[in-house]
Amino acid sequence: MDADKVFKALGDPTRRKLLDLLCEQNGQTLGQLCENLDMARQSATQHLEILEAANLVTTLRRGREKLHFINPVPLHEVYERWVRKFERQRLNLLHDLKKQLEGE
Template identity: 60%
Template sequence: MTRQAVSKHLAVLEEANLVAAQRHGREKRHFLNPVPIHEIALRWIGKFERPRLDALSDLKRTLEGDDHG
């Protein structure tokens, strides 16, 4: 990947607020911004997590013989 391509990708991530940048002289250092990444995880991954946890809970109740729910 070329330096220019990396710069373009970092600029897009910066615009999306997924990375933060700090200038140190001629260098520009990029850091992950955990807040929006966490929010994305809650929105996208969280919706798949709930049914999985419900299924595990149902399995536990079934295996323990507690079918009352």
Template identity: 50%
Template sequence: MDAIFKALNDPARRALLDSLRQTDGQTLTDLCEQLDMTRFGVMKHLKMLEDARLIVTRKAGRFKYHYLNALPLQELVDRWVHPFLRPQARALSHLKATLEGQTMTRPDFTMTTFIDCTHDALWEALTRGELIALYHFACDTVRGDMQAPGDSVAYLYPHGAPMLSNRVISITPKSRIEMAFEPGWGGDRTPSRCVYLVEATASGMKLTVEHDDLPATQTGVADGWARFLAGVKTWLETGKTHRFAPEMAG
């Protein structure tokens, strides 16, 4: 928390976050053009934001792209604001990310969280349908597992209708899963691609979700990923099921 407050306590760093909120996935050069300071000064500010987990970076070819990571801010709101003030709506910025592709194109949607758990526990929670059903924000029935290319997991609403299916395209055990994202809601059900990146850190696990080729007409996906990550983090750290279900309009 201290790192977040410190990172926000500077107008230049807030301006960088505002810029990424408007246009995610910018290079250092893009950001430098917006601030009246040296390139080195902008790099220092970006480093502080990255240390506070308010941005994440992704390298593609010769370029390094910067993305807003709103999850720490959501956690701050949940802990310090939400108990005292019930918001009419809680919205995460639409974070853009992509998965690693053969063309080395830059991501346009990415989201990261850190979880206090073991490597094996996180991998099991992501790949076994019966475990996903314990923390998913909307589906308490999840069929299938993800162990090899071609495997699929089906997410079912409580009334039995399909919400989503993930089909494994490629998998690197305990490290990376590339999936076809096939929605069962809305008018546009065009498949897209998503990736789980699992990394061990000195104090726990880092989980990153990247999404690529997401049609503009498929709304609410960013919010859904935020709720998914909050659910798996809570379940792994506390052992308790908590579904971060979308708030219904009153």
């Protein structure tokens, strides 16, 4: 997993919306997705390319159409690597701050 690509991909509201759209209905074409986006088709394509490079979206050609599918795996890995680590230490970390606020 490339954490950098995944976080950068998620760091844009349009791309998060695309993931939401695909979550509602997986396998949509570029055209379908564009109808919900309010930007030029080419801009949407670029966003989808970034999602694909981050492995968050997989595409599949069907004739002249391109179908887009969410790949939930990188998100899971992000969770394992980034969230659980802090989650485990959550109480400790907040405790450190509280101790400082109380004057050591």
